[in-house]
Amino acid sequence: MAAADKSASSTPAQPKLVVVLVVDGLPQEQIQRYREQFGQGGFRRLLDQGAWFGNAHQAHGITVTAVGHAAVLTGAYPYQHGIISNNWIDPNNLAPVYCTQDTAHTYLGEDTRNEDGTSPANLRVSTVGDELRYASGNRSKVITVSGKDRGAILLAGKTGSAYIFMKKSGNFASSSYYMQSHPEWQKAYHANKPQDRFYGKQWTPLLADAAYASDADDNLVAPALADGGNRFPYTYSSKSGKPDAEYYGKLFTGPYLDEMTLDFARAAVAGEQLGRNPAGVTDVLGVSLSSHDYVNHSYGPESRMSHDHLQRLDRMLANFFDYLDKTVGMDNTLVVLTADHGFPNVPEFAQSRKFDAQRLDSSKLMSALNQHLSEKFGADKLAYKWSVPSVLLDYKQIEQKGLKREEVENSAARFLMTYNGVATVYTRSQLENGAMPDTRTAKLMQRAWHRQISGDLVIVTKPFWQFGSGNRGTTHGSPYTYDSNVPLMIMGKPWIKAGAYGQYAEVVDIAPTLSHILRIRPPAASEGRVLTESLR
Incomplete structure (x- = not known):
């Protein structure tokens, strides 16, 4: 009996909060290339205190945002989860389909177009959050936030609640699929229009010039525009002279949308009291950080713009982890960080390195x-x-x-x-x-x-x-490793053994691993494996 009691007491309690971070468009190689310049509390904290899988992949052939986000918490591939791209053509009626569109639902208090993402209707399977809410009798809360509708909706699953940045108003709003009206904390967050605080601000390099010496020449990856609008320093403003849709749209390319997304995530933690449920009831916070994708599309992962954005994101994550430590406690929190896809170099840059790239x-x-x-x-x-x-x-x-x-x-x-x-x-x-x-x-x-x-x-x-066409920027979507190899990091001292793991892993392994730790059934179409080598 004593041995049994000792065994039971050595089993760690379930996490009070699971935080799933998806950095949109982050190739694994950027984590390695810029590692020595990270601060102590962001990516380096994950690398040093968590399990890091260097050979992790989005293991499907069409590596785009919606498909990658769907993989994270379903543990499923597109042939089952049904999200085959960001957009596709319905072969039955030839109508265009957007991955998260649902004309039966609208944004709350915001303009809604038919092609806007408002629900997970096209997602055909369950997520970790869905299974957790089922197991807990809906006591577990699942809250997600993103600059992109598909980033939030596909992490939230069928039974969570998603909040999306609205390009017209700058608010984070949900849709009628999830609720009939916003909670008071969401209204309080927007009362002073925090989205306007970046108006007139500039994005300038964070580090000394020497830190960017190995980055690609700006003129090679993105020929200068006539107005100089695609060069440091970037000013966030609009022709109207005040915050408007033009200004809010510009925020996507640069550090400030991610800063707002993490600020709103803090408001969700406080407002929903995430991580403070009764003993044994776990909450989930999903945060999809959209801006790195926009920066990489515009300038490529070899650019100093992408380099600088990642350094700024690193510092933002450090502040966010500090907040979680003070509110929920990092020993009560399990953190996962991954990406929906990687990125190839700009073709013109690849050509300069003697590759056949067009x-x-x-x-x-x-x-x-x-x-x-x-x-x-x-x-x-x-x-x-x-x-x-x-x-x-x-x-x-x-x-x-x-x-x-x-x-x-x-x-x-x-x-x-x-x-x-x-x-x-x-x-x-x-x-x-x-x-x-x-x-x-x-x-x-x-x-x-x-x-x-x-x-x-x-x-x-x-x-x-x-x-594609043109002479600037780059895009993704192929089965090649520059598009598939993404970060996969899991941090949570009571459950995870820190270390660098060379074993092959896939993003679909996240869902069964979380399910194992949370002691719930895996999502319906999950095909990944439990990453047992990283578990205590």
Whole structure:
């Protein structure tokens, strides 16, 4: 009996609060590259006091924001959770679909467009938060906040509450899916319009010039605009001379939206009394930090703008952790930090390093493909919709003309694989039948493809190529490691063994690991593993 009692007492209590941080668009390599310049309390605290998995991946082939956020707390891949991209084309009616749109619901007290994200209707599975609320009889609270609607909504799951930054007003608002009116703490937070405090402020480099010596030349990654608006110092203002939608929109590219997001998260902790539930009842706070994605899109992860933004975010996280320590206590808190996707270099920068890197114009690709199919089969526009990185074929016309579906698919695929910049193509017949090559890329693209809503020809560019046009900035979405390799850090001394772990891990491993620690059933479609090597 004494041995049993000793064993029971050595089992750590469940965390009072689980904090899930998702840094939008943060490649793992940036954590390593800038590590020595971090302060003591932010990323370095996670690296030193938590478990850090250096070989962690968003292990699906279409690495974009919505898909990556859906993976974090569902533990599922797109073929099950149903979030196949940020936007896609419904193959049944050819209507555009936004990942979190739901016209049955509107933002509370804010203008709402049909394409705005207002609910998790398109998410087909449960999350850790959903399972936790079920297990606790809805006593657990799940609150999420983000600059992007999809960042908050896909972390909140079906039964949490999401708050989203409104570009028109600068408020953090929820939707009628979650509640009929905002709680008093949300109203109190916005009473003095804290979103306006950055008006007229500048974003200037945080560190001495020498700290940025190894970063890419500004003119290479982002040629200067005529008004100099894409160079330090960045001023946050508007043509009207006062805070307005133009000003609030500018806040996304730079440090101040993330600062506000973390401020609002503090207000949620205080207002909802997160982490102060009765013994044995855990709350969840999800925070998606959107700005690094905007900075990397504009300038690339090799830029000093991205470098500086990450240093500023590091200091913000340190302050946030200090707040949690004083309010909930870090020994009562389990922290997870990851990212929804990584980032490739700007193509022009990659070219300067002798790589074959270019932008692939999808409209030209579609035109060339349709010309080929017309010459081959005598039918116009058999490839009739582009839904990056997929082509939708006109199967109705194929049937009417008595053509064989697989013959058209294979002809299209063979042509596309000769197109400059294309590495490989997978057809619907291949994907439906599982007749895929035994390669990493094929495995990731199979996971990313949903039978009911995905396209018919899935295209993978060559390494360092990307869909798009122009001569500045970069984008993501490929199965290559620069897009898939992201941070995965878990910190919480009672439950986690600190250390650097070289084992292969996936973002989908977060959900089953949290479920194990919280002693709840894993989300319905969870396929990850419990990261047992990091557990006490």
